[in-house]
Amino acid sequence: MEPCFIFLQTPSGFEQVPNVDQFDPHVFPSITNSSVVSVRLSKERACPLGKNGFSFQWYRTNTDSEMMKEQSMCSKDDEGWALLRGACYAAYQPSVSDVGHRLRCIIKHGSEHETCHLPCLVAIEQSLFDSAKITLLGGNKTATFGNLRGVEDLSIFRLKIDVNSNDDFITSSSIFIDKVTSGSADESNNETEPVPHFKVEADPAKPRIFDLICSSHGRLRLDAANRKSRESLILALGVANFKGKLSSLTSKTALFPSCGIEDKIHTESDSTLESSIDAPTLSPDNSHSEQLEAKLADMHRLLKYKDFSITKLQQEFVTSDANKRKVEKELESCRVSERLLKGALEKSESKVEEEALTIEDMHQAQNDAVIVQERMMTALYNEKAVLQAAVEARDGKIEGMTHRIAELEKESVIMTTSLSSIQSLRNNLVQTQEKCSSSEKVIATMKKTESELEQDLKSVKGIVLDLNDKFLAAKETASKRESDCRKLKMERSSLKNRAEGLTKEMMRMSKNKLEALENEKLKKVIQELQRENVDMQENIEVAKSEKSKIRELYEATCLAHQQSVSYQLSTDGNNASCASEQRIGELESVISSMTEYLNAKEMQIDTLKQVNEAFAKEINELTQP
Numbered sequence: 001m002e003p004c005f006i007f008l009q010t011p012s013g014f015e016q017v018p019n020v021d022q023f024d025p026h027v028f029p030s031i032t033n034s035s036v037v038s039v040r041l042s043k044e045r046a047c048p049l050g051k052n053g054f055s056f057q058w059y060r061t062n063t064d065s066e067m068m069k070e071q072s073m074c075s076k077d078d079e080g081w082a083l084l085r086g087a088c089y090a091a092y093q094p095s096v097s098d099v100g101h102r103l104r105c106i107i108k109h110g111s112e113h114e115t116c117h118l119p120c121l122v123a124i125e126q127s128l129f130d131s132a133k134i135t136l137l138g139g140n141k142t143a144t145f146g147n148l149r150g151v152e153d154l155s156i157f158r159l160k161i162d163v164n165s166n167d168d169f170i171t172s173s174s175i176f177i178d179k180v181t182s183g184s185a186d187e188s189n190n191e192t193e194p195v196p197h198f199k200v201e202a203d204p205a206k207p208r209i210f211d212l213i214c215s216s217h218g219r220l221r222l223d224a225a226n227r228k229s230r231e232s233l234i235l236a237l238g239v240a241n242f243k244g245k246l247s248s249l250t251s252k253t254a255l256f257p258s259c260g261i262e263d264k265i266h267t268e269s270d271s272t273l274e275s276s277i278d279a280p281t282l283s284p285d286n287s288h289s290e291q292l293e294a295k296l297a298d299m300h301r302l303l304k305y306k307d308f309s310i311t312k313l314q315q316e317f318v319t320s321d322a323n324k325r326k327v328e329k330e331l332e333s334c335r336v337s338e339r340l341l342k343g344a345l346e347k348s349e350s351k352v353e354e355e356a357l358t359i360e361d362m363h364q365a366q367n368d369a370v371i372v373q374e375r376m377m378t379a380l381y382n383e384k385a386v387l388q389a390a391v392e393a394r395d396g397k398i399e400g401m402t403h404r405i406a407e408l409e410k411e412s413v414i415m416t417t418s419l420s421s422i423q424s425l426r427n428n429l430v431q432t433q434e435k436c437s438s439s440e441k442v443i444a445t446m447k448k449t450e451s452e453l454e455q456d457l458k459s460v461k462g463i464v465l466d467l468n469d470k471f472l473a474a475k476e477t478a479s480k481r482e483s484d485c486r487k488l489k490m491e492r493s494s495l496k497n498r499a500e501g502l503t504k505e506m507m508r509m510s511k512n513k514l515e516a517l518e519n520e521k522l523k524k525v526i527q528e529l530q531r532e533n534v535d536m537q538e539n540i541e542v543a544k545s546e547k548s549k550i551r552e553l554y555e556a557t558c559l560a561h562q563q564s565v566s567y568q569l570s571t572d573g574n575n576a577s578c579a580s581e582q583r584i585g586e587l588e589s590v591i592s593s594m595t596e597y598l599n600a601k602e603m604q605i606d607t608l609k610q611v612n613e614a615f616a617k618e619i620n621e622l623t624q625p
Contacts, residue, residue: 001112002041004054006105009036009091014043023119031094031118032125032251033231038091039105039116047090047107055108058087058204060101086205094122095202096234100254124235124251128228132235136163137246145233146180151209151221153315156180159212159233162194163240168247173240177217200237200256202230210234218308467553470546471593481539481604488536488611498525536612540605 007014008031017037018028031037039056040046047054062082081104084092094103103118135143141163148157160176174194198214207227212220224230238255 001109001114004039004041004047004107004114004116006116006118007038007040007043009038014038014040016043017118020117020119025120028120030123031120032123033094033096033099033128034125036091036093037103037118039107040090049090053109054090056088056090057106057108058084058092059104059106060084060098084204086203088205092204093207095204096124096231096238097200097202097256098122099124099238099256100252121252126251128232128235129251132232132239133249136161136236136239137165141165143236145224145229145236147225147229148233149223151223153319157220157222161236161240165246168245170240170242170246175214175237175240177212177214177220198237198241200234202234212237218312463553463556467550470550470553481608485604485607485611492611492614536608540608540612544605 006017008017008029017031018024047056059081062080092103092105099122101122102120103122105116107114107116132143143161144158145161146158148159149155150157156179158178158180160178162174162176163170164172175198176194195214195217198212201211201213203209203211208224208230210222210224210230210233212222214220224233235255239249242249242253242255244253
């Protein structure tokens with residue numbers, strides 16, 4: 001079992017209380033009824049609790065060891081210590097009942113146990129002690145406490161304390177107990193006499209509850225408004241019961257010794273009453289009658305005590321009956337609420353089924369949405385790949401620019417090193433002025449060339465527009481040629497059919513010479529085909545001339561392109577380079593389209609040549625006998 005220690009709980013944390021041999025009251029703060037002490041393993045570690053944890057029990061010193069011997073929970077080793085019932089936690093807050101006593105805690109873990117002692121006496125908080133002394137020992141010497149609720153019958157009580165003192169002693173003290181009913185206070189003692197013998201005990205486990213023990217009411221278990229009001233009341237009762245010199249009363253004086261129970265209070269009060277009543281009438285002649293009267297008085301006292309217990313039991317019966325009725329009403333309300341809850345449960349089940357159907361529909365819609373989202377993600381991935389390719393191309397351009405910038409930085413470094421002396425700067429300044437004049441001239445010439453090149457570009461744009469118009473016209477002629485080729489192919493197939501028919505008819509004509517007219521018709525058809533062949537050759541020549549013109553235009557655009565490129569190289573770094581690059585790109589696209597158009601026209605011309613050659617062969621075959 002690990003060793004445990006007592007710690008004082010402070011606003012900044014826990015502070016360990018030193019042992020008895022190391023305790024210095026001038027250094028360590030005093031432990032009062034507002035302090036909280038706790039048993040811990042260390043400042044950071046609390047004692048383990050639960051099924052296999054530690055158990056705790058707090059004790060305080062007892063002035064009556066015979067009473068401790070009668071307690072069943074304490075052994076002979078525990079003589080001199082009173083058990084604090086209910087104080088079975090690791091933390092404990094002392095009350096006014098513990099003032100002037102020492103405390104200890106017995107910690108058990110299985111079969112092992114350990115005892116931790118508090119090395120100093122518990123004291124009263126100084127402000128509370130001073131206010132109680134001023135109230136009871138000065139001024140009116142009375143104190144009133146209200147809003148005290150009975151724990152058993154929930155009645156409201158008001159308590160008044162009167163103190164009479166002479167010189168340095170309290171000569172008499174009494175309390176008045178008023179029971180408040182329906183907003184008014186009634187004296188609980190029918191003869192309106194004060195209660196001279198009383199005792200108070202604070203509950204160690206509950207901070208607001210205490211027991212008031214007196215000869216007239218027995219034990220009253222009361223509940224104060226808060227802990228501070230309970231401590232003030234107990235302190236006032238303790239000061240009223242103090243029997244010593246008032247000059248010796250300090251904040252560490254034990255006001256409540258751990259002895260004296262309600263039976264002693266009853267016997268003391270009865271014995272004092274007996275002595276006050278019976279002492280004057282004692283004589284040897286009527287001793288027997290006096291004994292009988294004493295027995296009768298004892299019987300009266302017993303009857304009063306039994307009547308008190310019977311009334312107490314009746315009150316408890318009434319409260320239990322009222323509690324029973326309350327429980328029956330609560331049971332009936334619980335049954336009604338159970339019926340309502342059943343209906344609500346059925347409704348909620350139907351709602352749950354409907355919500356389950358809606359959830360299924362939502363799940364299906366969510367699946368459809370997921371499919372659409374996947375498609376969108378694939379499209380986005382494709383776009384991302386395209387963008388990455390564009391970014392890579394841009395990064396390549398940026399790298400080229402960075403290399404260029406690095407070269408320029410190197411050149412600038414070389415220039416800064418060359419401009420080291422002031423004399424060389426002056427000479428260079430003169431030279432640069434001369435160069436500036438020459439460069440201005442060069443700039444003027446460059447501007448002229450730029451204007452000329454702009455005019456050339458405008459002319460090139462006009463040429464490009466003409467080429468576009470010609471390109472469109474060439475497209476139209478190509479479509480016409482394609483339609484003519486299709487017609488020629490149709491005519492070719494028809495001519496083949498006619499040729500086959502003619503060959504058959506020629507065979508017939510060789511057999512029958514009377515069909516000369518039909519031969520003449522065939523000759524006319526052949527002549528028409530020859531004319532169409534001549535027209536086709538003329539069209540081919542026209543296409544060749546158009547091809548030569550387009551080639552000339554292509555060469556002119558190439559020359560313009562070369563001139564614009566040279567101009568761009570000469571004016572590197574100017575803003576006009578961007579526009580020239582755009583124009584060059586447009587010209588290159590136009591040239592590529594024109595080259596494609598020329599290649600297509602050449603292919604058409606080749607196909608027309610092949611068709612003409614095939615027609616010529618067929619015509620020659622048909623003309624031959």
